[in-house]
Amino acid sequence: MNARDLLHPRPEGLYCPPGDFYIDPVRPVGRALITHGHADHARAGNRAVLATRETLDIMAIRYGEDFAGTAQAARLGETITINGVRVTFHPAGHVLGSAQISVEANGLRIVASGDYKRQPDPTCAGFETVPCDVFITEATFGLPVFVHPPSTEEIERLLKSVAQFPERSHIVGAYALGKAQRVITLLRQAGYEKPIFIHGALARLCGYYESRGINLGPLEPATVEGPGRESYAGEIVIGPPSAFVDRWSRRFPDPIACFASGWMRIRQRAKQRGVELPLIISDHADWTELTDTVRQTGAREVWVTHGREEALVRWCEIEGIAARPLHLVGYEDEGD
Amino acid sequence: MERFAELLDRLVLTPSRNGKLTLLVDYFRAVPDPDRGFALAALTGGLDFPAVKPAMLRTLVTERMDPVLFAYSYDYVGDLAETVSLVWPHRPRREGGPAPTLSDIVQELATASRSDAPARMAGLLDRLEVPGRFAAIKLATGGLRIGVSARLAKQALAAFGNVEVTEIEELWHGLHAPYMELFAWLEGRAAKPESAAKALFRPVMLSHPVAEGDLEKLDPADYSAEWKWDGIRVQVTCESGISRLYSRTGDDISGAFPDLMEEMRFEGVLDGELLVGDPTEQTRTFGDLQQRLNRKTVSKRMMTDYPVFVRCYDLLQIGDRDTRSLPFAERRKLLEEFVGRLPPERFDLSPILEFEDWKTLEEMRRNPPHPVVEGVMIKRRDSTYVPGRPKGPWFKWKRDPHVIDAVLMYAQRGHGKRSSFYSDYTFGVWSGDPEEPELVPVGKAYFGFTDEELRQIDKFVRDNTIDRFGPVRAVRADRNQGLVIEVAFEGINRSTRHKSGVAMRFPRISRLRWDKPTVEADRIETLFDLLGD
Missing domain, CATH: 3.40.50 (Rossmann fold)
Incomplete structure (x- = not known):
């Protein structure tokens, strides 16, 4: 299976055709999987939403109880099958309830990181490395100048x-x-x-x-x-x-x-x-965390989203990892 | 080094003078010798490491990382020292030994040659964290640009040691980094340092502005008056064959005026105004003098086109004799004799004004005979020369400021107490075709208004914003709507940096003209007429 057939960008957001769902859609869709509660990732008005308990609660606080048609809580580490596509939420260490979403079909695994960080954060579960074929990483601080101190x-x-x-x-x-x-x-x-x-x-x-x-x-x-x-x-x-x-x-x-x-x-x-x-206190991975994480996932291909994509793509090329910018619209480059 | 780096970081972002003083005093208190002394030298521009050049840093860093990634980074940050400090490959400290202190760094850089400077710089950067690397690079390449003047550093020393700043200024040029004896004295551990050095700065005597009702209480017969010249105050010092030219705060500015230094062959100390021109022919404007200020080197051409001279008004020493304890009238007699023997194209006397009563002097102040006069100075005939600003013996009575009506164009958020107010204003006047005039910005002002007026302008800005650029808002300003502000200023110079071609000196808001339609604001020609050339 070609990775682009499992997940690819659409104007609404990142779409999975076999599973018929979107990850963090920017417009209302039928089924949305949400990584975390920040407003540019979690929007109201979807028919069905799958997210962690905390993310669902945060959406309810921000948008009201009727933020979606139906809401289903995903437990970290537990696999849910949607139209034959295996979906698992793993902690991302970004904010309370934040998760990476692993999407797997026909032996191919793509992990969409959402926003993440590796520094310890006492207010949420720590990032967990998930080995995968394709890693979709954020790049808010994707330049070597960004090294966050403790x-x-x-x-x-x-x-x-x-x-x-x-x-x-x-x-x-x-x-x-x-x-x-x-x-x-x-x-x-x-x-x-x-x-x-x-x-x-x-x-x-x-x-x-x-x-x-x-x-x-x-x-x-x-x-x-x-x-x-x-x-x-x-x-x-x-x-x-x-x-x-x-x-x-x-x-x-x-x-x-x-x-x-x-x-x-x-x-x-x-x-x-x-x-x-x-x-300098950030909820996003700095340059060292981004590059370390890319290496640790063992991904053979990296897709880079919101932020300074070009530097991370360049780094992947030097490291011999296939990489390309994934042009998703509607996410804040500057939020932190 | 970490504490020095932290100090720099805080100073850069602290806008208030008191905040900066607190940071400096705390630093001098917390950091031992000799580090604090080298920090003081760095802040006052007393360190120079010619072997390190910015281009060298770029080479060093691209030897260590992908040039494309460096280019992306530099592009984003915009400042070379900062970029290098951030992207420099991090090495755990133990590999390179303990982190170097500020003194280690000064030592290392001061003894570097052209050929081993790159290796030494790299070695230092390897052993420092990000803030330390930034500070080391700024230190090495000169120009800290952190908004701290040598004067402010000296004021912090005065506050730290609870002494008068004039005492520090007087000692200053006889002392050297790392200033251990200075700190020992300020901490009360040793006597005040005595310097055998020659041609030191003597703290200057300053005047008070004439306030309402001040003069009525004084007998004009007790006072002498002179024009107040619009140049810069200098102290000309020649002692045992050593000559120095100092600014009024004791900065040594000799290097920028070799033409004047050449003619300083006497034994004595003069107080006077530095001006451009030939005193036997003409005194030129402050704008011309500005051509000669704040330069490290000066070309022959510059010296021919803008020759400087000193208009002398006081004498502090003749040969070995300190004359500061003599009354002004006696000093003046000695000064007249003394200046009479100096080259007339470089030194002349500030003339004494004859007046019978304050009213006559007021007339003279209002109608000065020369555009380079900015008012009158009034000095008590029996006053001795005392450092600082004693109340009573000397007054300055300035010409009334110029005023224009301008239109508010942009407003920027202030700092500290004013951080939620739009308190820095760019204003403009009309220019171009009288039928289709356009506003052209002519200056910026951020004081002169009351707290209540600030609230009113802030509300106007918020209600009339038409565009935003970061912390700056553009406000509605056209022929039909906008806010007219009366701006007072001391003078005007030609400027190539401003689109309008002119720059105001000391502009401040004198009145808000809510009543005035914007079309009635002044035109740029009004300002051109004031140029005086």
């Missing part, structure tokens, strides 16, 4: 700055799903026990993480109704990255803008956004 070191820098500037507040920009909870958990692991103030957009997802057994410690809403203005001095506040620009951030005394993202590796990126303390 996240624990980044958190230490944040805590050092909090001690150094006790009269100011530190506002950390972090995506509402995954990054925010990871930053909070990392702070707790580093011994930070004070309440952490969160933007309203984070509240429900933080609550959900807690319900899945991830202890985030004392959280308080960063609202005007809360404690008085001065009391934010010396505090850590977490909000979605868009909140910096927002008038919301005005209530904090002389804030230090921090941003937790793999993009913070590049100084100019930090400068452009007006970030004073960049924290």
Whole structure:
């Protein structure tokens, strides 16, 4: 069987003709397999959805209980057969509930990674290497310049700055799903026990993480109704990255803008956004993780999706691995 | 090295002056000698490693990785030092020995020759992590460009040691990296360093602006007045055959003015204004002087076209005699005699203005006889020369600023306290065909308004955005709609960098003209008329 006959891109998303399903479709389809809950991968309006329990819950939180016609929970490691195609979800280490999807028929196995990372993350199950013939990898940070330092070191820098500037507040920009909870958990692991103030957009997802057994410690809403203005001095506040620009951030005394993202590796990126303390904490694989993972899967062919495809394709060529960019539309190249 | 690298990273992204001072003081406190001294030297431009060149780094890195992957990376990042620091193949530290300290790196680079510099640089990069590699490359190739001036570094030292910054400036040129005796003194472990070095900088005396009601309380008979010239303040120092030209903050700028240095053959210290022209014929504009500023080397042509001279207004030393404790009137007499013996095409006297009362002086201030005058200086006749800015003896009384009405075109988000406000404004004036005029940007201003006005402009920007470019918004600005702002500024220069061909000096917003239709804003010709050439 030709790999392209098992999975190939269509305007709606990555399609499996024999199984008649799509992976992470960007438009409503009959049957969708969803890797994780970020909005560019998980959309509402599909007739049938198959995803992990957590991903289904997150979709329900974001889109309402009726986000799809029917929803089926996939257990990690358990194989489900759809029209003769064997489908298995494996942990991807990206955010809570994130999975790679292995698609297998006639002795050919393709693994669609979704988004993934290899750094340890206390808020979700770690990435599992799945040997395969074709590996479909993301390439958000697909350039040799992206090497993420250990996240624990980044958190230490944040805590050092909090001690150094006790009269100011530190506002950390972090995506509402995954990054925010990871930053909070990392702070707790580093011994930070004070309440952490969160933007309203984070509240429900933080609550959900807690319900899945991830202890985030004392959280308080960063609202005007809360404690008085001065009391934010010396505090850590977490909000979605868009909140910096927002008038919301005005209530904090002389804030230090921090941003937790793999993009913070590049100084100019930090400068452009007006970030004073960049924290290189990413939920995507860096260059080393991408290349190591490609090697470990043993894939003879690699398809590269959203991100900087050309460098990873070039690397595969040097390594003697067949590779091509897979032009899928509708995914965010910049999300992290 | 890690702490120095971290300091650089934070300084680059910290916009506030106080934030930078905190970072610097904490660094001097936490880091031992001699590393902190070398860091200080790096920040104040006191280190130079001519053997390392940027092209060499590119060669080194492409010997170690696929050139195509390097090209993709460089393309994306845009900065060579940063790209190399990021893509340099990582080696576990133990292979290359312990991570080098800042002092190790300075030592290694200072003793490198052209031929062994590449190997030494590569050896250092092998033993460093990403931030350390970036710092090492910036250090080696010069030009840290981190928004810290030598002056700010000295202010941090003053805060660290709880001394006056003028004390540091006075000592500065007699000290050398790694500044161990300086730190010992600042930490109270040793006496203030005494320097035998000659031709050191003497901290300058500064003036206060005349405020409302200041002059009424003063007797004009006690004061002497001079024009305030629009050049740069310099200190001309010649001692035991050593000559130096210093800026008002004590930076040694001798190298850029060989034409002047050649004529500095006397024993004494002068305080004056550096200007372009020939004092016996004409004094040229600040724009002309700018041609000579901030240059490392200067061509013959440049010296012929833009000759510099010093208009002297004070004398701090003659031979071995320190004259700073004499009253101004006596210093002035000595100055007149002294300057009379110097080459007239390079040195002249700042004339004393005759006035009977403040009203006469006010008239003179308002109608200066020369375009290069930006106001008057008022000095108490009995004032001794004291460093810093004492209140009372010296005043500056500036000409009123120029104002124009301009139209707000772009707004950018600010930093720190202003990070959620659009607080940096690019404004323009009309240009071209009067029937079909176009707005052309002429400057940028980010202060001059109250907090309440800032909130109002911010709201205007958010409500009238027509385009976005990263942190910048373009706002509605045409003949029918837009916000007119009155901009005050000190002067105007020709500029090849700006599309309009002119650049304003010290522009700030003086008033918001919500009432004024945009068509009534000024035209570019108004600015051209102010060029004064």
